Amino acid sequence: MTYPQDSVIEAIRRYAVPVQFDNSKSENNQLLYRLHHIWTPDVRILSRDGYEMYRWDGFLPPDEYIARFECGIAMAYLRSKRFDEAEAIYMDVLTRFSTTYAAPEAQYYLGVVRYRRDPDSDELGTQWENLRSRYPASEYRVKQSFKELPAHI
Amino acid sequence: MQTLSSVPWLHDYEDAMQQAKSENKFVLLDIFNPG
Numbered sequence: 001m002t003y004p005q006d007s008v009i010e011a012i013r014r015y016a017v018p019v020q021f022d023n024s025k026s027e028n029n030q031l032l033y034r035l036h037h038i039w040t041p042d043v044r045i046l047s048r049d050g051y052e053m054y055r056w057d058g059f060l061p062p063d064e065y066i067a068r069f070e071c072g073i074a075m076a077y078l079r080s081k082r083f084d085e086a087e088a089i090y091m092d093v094l095t096r097f098s099t100t101y102a103a104p105e106a107q108y109y110l111g112v113v114r115y116r117r118d119p120d121s122d123e124l125g126t127q128w129e130n131l132r133s134r135y136p137a138s139e140y141r142v143k144q145s146f147k148e149l150p151a152h153i
Numbered sequence: 154m155q156t157l158s159s160v161p162w163l164h165d166y167e168d169a170m171q172q173a174k175s176e177n178k179f180v181l182l183d184i185f186n187p188g
Contacts, residue, residue, distance in 0.1 A: 003160050012160055016181035019169035020162040023186050031166060032184065042184035048173045050180075069181070076179050 005062040008069075015073045016045070045072040053079050067097035071105050078109065083117040104138035107131040 002008055012018050021028045023040060035042075038057075045054040054072035070089050077086035090113060093106035111127030128144045135141055162183075163169045173180045 009160050012181055016179045017169050017173040017176060018160050018162050018181045018183065019166060020164060020183045020185065023184050037184050040184055040186040044182040046180040046182055048170065050170060053179065073179060
């Protein structure tokens with residue numbers, strides 16, 4: 001399983017305070033209703049004031065879990081305008097977990113991070129070109145595909 | 154090699170929020186079914 005793996009534990013401890021709820025216990029019903037919970041595992045990254053910054057449902061094996069978790073933490077940093085932290089984590093996903101399903105998301109948002117930090121840079125185009133070459137069949141390639149349309153359209 | 158043993162799960166929402174504030178971290182919330 002995923003959570004007993006040392007690599008998963010290390011990633012969680014580095015970035016987050018973990019809290020867990022059993023959906024079969026009635027004492028948790030009020031919280032689960034408030035969270036609009038519907039399926040397990042239901043995993044969310046929350047800000048310190050309780051705002052949901054990222055979420056996913058469903059089991060993931062260890063490497064896929066770490067990559068998805070790191071994309072979640074990176075997004076939480078990005079939404080917090082903490083661009084340097086977000087960049088470092090997206091880079092880690094692309095370095096250590098480049099073949100995971102989360103990797104195209106890291107490639108896409110690496111460009112976004114660098115663009116949001118410095119709108120005058122050409123990093124959005126550069127990273128999205130990397131996305132097209134490295135992950136041509138990904139959903140995130142589609143999300144940037146307006147860049148591939150002819151200029152006159 | 155040192156074994157980290159387990160994720161240090163909390164089971165109280167407000168406790169997790171307070172700890173996240175004190176440690177300057179985010180909260181990882183996991184809802185599971187034991188079956």
